[in-house]
Each structure stands twice: as structure tokens, then as C-alpha cells.
Amino acid sequence: MACLFCRIIEGEIPSKKVYEDEYVYAFYDIAPMAPVHVLLIPKLHLDSADAVTAENSGYVAKIFEAIPAVAKACGLENGYRVITNCGEDGCQSVHHLHFHLLGGKKLPETLG
Ligand code: AMP
Numbered sequence: 001m002a003c004l005f006c007r008i009i010e011g012e013i014p015s016k017k018v019y020e021d022e023y024v025y026a027f028y029d030i031a032p033m034a035p036v037h038v039l040l041i042p043k044l045h046l047d048s049a050d051a052v053t054a055e056n057s058g059y060v061a062k063i064f065e066a067i068p069a070v071a072k073a074c075g076l077e078n079g080y081r082v083i084t085n086c087g088e089d090g091c092q093s094v095h096h097l098h099f100h101l102l103g104g105k106k107l108p109e110t111l112g
Pocket of ligand 1: 028084
């Protein structure tokens, strides 16, 4: 069976879409950790940041090209944070590369 985020891209599982183009899908996180919490994912399935190569890094570039517009559309005029969790020690829970876009308040400086 396709992974959770591949199924979200296909529309098999509902999501609150924020942005979409040929390479990128962005939607609100179901369990927000900040007033604004959006996930940006590549439409190509990659397990994590550890799977990024010279052949597929264009998808990552497209995500970062989309981030300023998505941030602006979400009202993050005063800044934001972009995070990707990778693997066991990174506490990655969904194994489809994704970038958390967080903001809407002053975020804590450290991981704690
Ligand atoms: P990570 O722990 O970095 O792998 O992040 C996975 C993120 O996916 C978490 O913040 C979850 O809240 C979020 N998530 C899981 N299922 C869904 C879903 N169906 N729709 C939106 N966000 C989801």
C-alpha cells in the first residue's frame, strides 16, 4: 500500500491543502505544534532527507522555492522555521520526506 503522504497527494486521504504544483504538495499538519504548522512534501516518494541525491534534489529545491509564497499566504510575515526530521534519532514518524513550516508566534530558541 502507498504511504500515508502519497495517499494524501492522490486525494485518497483528505487534507487541508495550502499549495500545490507539479512537484510539491503543502497542507496543514493534523496536530499543529504552532499557530501555523504546514507540511511541504515532494510529489515523488522519498523516505527522508537521507534519500536525497543529485537525481532527485530538484524536488527539494522546488519545495524551498515554494516556501516564501506559502509562508506569505499563511501570514508568516515576521518569520518562520523549517524543519525536517530524519530517521529514528530525528523522531521521524511519517516516512515520506516532509518539511515542517512553523510560525505564527515567537518560537523557542532551542530544542530544549
Ligand atoms: P514527523 O514526526 O516529522 O515524521 O512528522 C509527521 C507529521 O505528520 C506530524 O507532525 C503529524 O502530526 C503529521 N500528520 C500525520 N498524519 C497526518 C495527516 N493525515 N494529515 C496531516 N498531518 C499529518
